[in-house]
Amino acid sequence: MKTMKYTRSLMIPVVITMAVLFSPVEVNAQKKKNKEEEKVEGVDSKLLSGLKWRGIGPAMASGRVADFAVNPENQSEWYVAIASGNVWKTINNGTTFEPVFEKYGSYSTGVITMDPDNPNVLWLGTGENNHQRALGYGDGVYKSEDGGESWTNMGLKESRQIGGIVVDPRDSDVVFVAAEGSAWGPGGERGLYKTTDGGETWNKVLEISENTGVNNVVMDPVDSDIM
Template identity: 55%
Template sequence: MTFKKHCFFVLFFACCLPAIHADDEGNKAKPAKRLKAGDFAALKLRSIGPALMSGRISDLAIVPSKPNTWYVAAGSGNLWKTTNAGTTFKPIFENYGSYSIGCVTIDPNHHHVIWVGSGEAVGGRHVGFGDGVYVSRDAGQSFQNVGLTKTEHIAKILVDPRDSDTIYVAAQGPLWSPGGERGLYQSTDAGKTWKCILSKGEYTGVTDIAIDPRDPDVLFAVTHQRHRTVAALLNGGPESGIYKSRDAGATWTELKRGLPGGDKGKIAI
């Protein structure tokens, strides 16, 4: 590089430095803009978890008298209703205590009465817990919590086809801890009070139930022993089994004949 070119570059940078310095000083002089609560007024929160596991459908109920009307329970996101056979859906459980839905049941005698069990009854780390049983008496326009708030995970709800005041709730119970409200619960006053009619242990709940359509006094229930820790999942055990009642839940007999021996896992019936 010649001496003249060298001098040119030195003079050029010398002239630019004051401008750069002045621009930097100008930036420092500007006060920082602080966000206000109103800046977020147009934003709506949405569920992105937990563990990014959304989209699971845990249950589906179709109104017998209106086959285009369905109620769809999502494990990680609300209870949905369609009145056009699934073309469009509307969320109807956004303003209540649980976003996780385990099951939905329509009263066979009064199709505007909808029973909802909150808290999906699966054993993954991603699962959300619920806060009990809800009922709607206006086809999903509003819901009322009617108890069993410590169940956390409800697998199924059935209504006695002869008597709409008699409700059965299969409560799996807490996943991460013992105790809670777990087992098979019965109400004979449409959810005002509840009685546990089948219970096996502090880690064992009821994961499925069925009513004999020929004789509603005959019930079948499935127990499931489970417990999760951060590192492991106990998914089955000696307290898992199939039970039968011939007197609407007053007494129970375990069904063992023809089944494999040893510990059992999760069973559907």
């Protein structure tokens, strides 16, 4: 019993000594941490003003205008398709622009066409119409019937890139779409497609091969049967 009492009496000063030794270390560490935080918070903004942001990829370049459409009845109203993202609309001749294609399945747009009989009807081909290393792909053809306020995907989701869209001025339900297909492999929806019911169904009217798509389509302004 004497031995146990003696051992306990020795442990008490040892514990107290350790507490005394480590307490200053913790206090000093906390002070150091506070000083470091003060240094971070106190960084002069002038030191960072010379730093510039730069894009580092992957394989992405911005600022490419892919296509635009102008309302023939009101030439202050334009729609601009941007390869690196969105469709932008101006109603004041380009003074300001508003994005109108933000909540849909593709960010990249390649071609936009206005119905010649109704400027509120727009056809949009997603995916950049420019095959190169920095390339954005899409998910088919979209249609707006309210001047870009809302859009509906009308199919050809495996086309990847749309190169051109034309609307027959004699019949707005007749639309031709040039589908390029994937730049990285065969197959998918590629070729020239036609709808006669406003995009509800599509028929391939020109097929070259599983590796070859159609980049553009142009309709004779005098005779719509000539393309």
